Amino acid sequence: MGVSFFVSKKYFFSKSKFNIVNFISLIASFVLVIASCSFFIVLSVFSGLKDFGLKYNKAFDPDIKISSSSLSSFIPTESQLNWLSSNNDSFLYSKVLEEKVLLGSDGKNTYGKLIGVDKNFRSVIEIDSILSVGRWIDLSSSEVLVSYFVAERLNLGLFNYGGELTVSVPNDKMGASLIKAPFSSLGLIPSGVYVSSDEKDQRTVFSSLNSARSLLKKNENEITSILIKSLDNTGALVKSLKKVFKEGFLVKTREELNQTYYKMLNVESLILNILMVLILTVAMFNSIGAIIILIIEKRTGIQTLLKLGATKKNIQSLFLKHGIMISLSGGVIGLLSGVCFVYLQKTYSFITLAGTEIAYPVTLEMSNVILVIGVLLIVCSLGSFLASKTSLKIKL
DSSP states (O other), X not given: OOHHHHHHHHXXXXXXXXXXXXXXXXXXHHHHHXXXXXXXXXXXXXXXXXXXXXXXXXXXXXXXXEEESSOSOBOOOHHHHHHHHHTTTTEEEEXXXXXXXXEEXXXXXXXXXXXXXXXXXXXXXXXXXXXXXXXXXXXXXXEEEEEHHHHHHTTOOTTOTTSOEEEEEEOTTOTTOSSSOSEEEEEEEEEEEEOOSOHHHHTEEEEEHHHHHHHHTOOTTOBSEEEXXXXXXXXXXXXXXXXXXXXXXXXEEHHHHTHXXXXXXXXXXXXXXXXXXXXXXXXXXXXXXXXXXXXXXXXXXXHHHHHXXXXXXHHHHHHHHHHHHHHXXXXXXXXXXXXXXXXXHHHHOOSBOTTSSSBOOOOOOHHHHHHHHHHHHHHHHHHHHHHHTHHHHOOO
16 A cells, blocks of 8 residues: 555545534535436436337337338238248248328217238237237227327227227229219227327327228238347348348338437437536536645645655645545445435336326436446546646645
């Protein structure tokens, strides 16, 4: 153990003969406790809100989506289907048929989007995570899954055979007949209700693929997209899919399907981190002041060390280590307090979202712990170094 470390530890644990010096040191550490605790809590809340939002995102968007670049629908070739079936150890896939529709019931109408799904849909899309009331549709019957928004707007009830949901699309094969109905319609029975905060997703209803084909008068194998859930390396899978689905197809990942949303998350995360680092830096000035005051108060001790053979560089090293001790002690205590708070919120959910019983989302991530520790080390070391340089300028 070096002399500078021994003396700096002595200064750290011993009280000064001046109460004001002890008080300033205590305040400096306390401010760092609050700053680092807040830093970690804010990061955890942001991570929780991000995961909360992505949960709904995953309930509608797959890891990878294959669609036609020019046509509204397409029929996969036999070779493409064979490739998908022969590589099912690295991914799961589902075929869907989508179309904008008119939804009506009980004399009320609204617009929406119908998605016809096959039996693999629930394995690819995490739709069960947002299912609130009722159950998933029976693909062998004329059932439909709707959102709370649609159910409330159209006054729908579950398994109400007297108040079915009417899904209509324009009839594009009217010809010259004036008496032919302008819309093709299909009656579906709601079997469940899901929750979503996105208005676009709230207007989506799910039916069986056969029901959708019957309404839209599509061929047996005609679909609008293929949804894929990756079980291995998503990047490598995308490259392979682009070789199979070449000209005329779009192969996009979830991030590419929601570019605006993910860019917004990245920008918000960057701004949040910059603001919290600035707050931690401002808090560090308290420690700098405490170190400078301690240097002035320890003039006599410094003179004694110099007479014993210590150099000014040794003195600077002494106060550098002392400053790091003050800063890190406050920072680590604050970080541990933040971890405890986040753990308790995640376990007991004592704080809820306003107007709901949903626990305020937080996520306890090691990456946030590492980030706070890294910022603390950089800021504390820099602040302590600047403060310790004062010892080189002091007149003894």
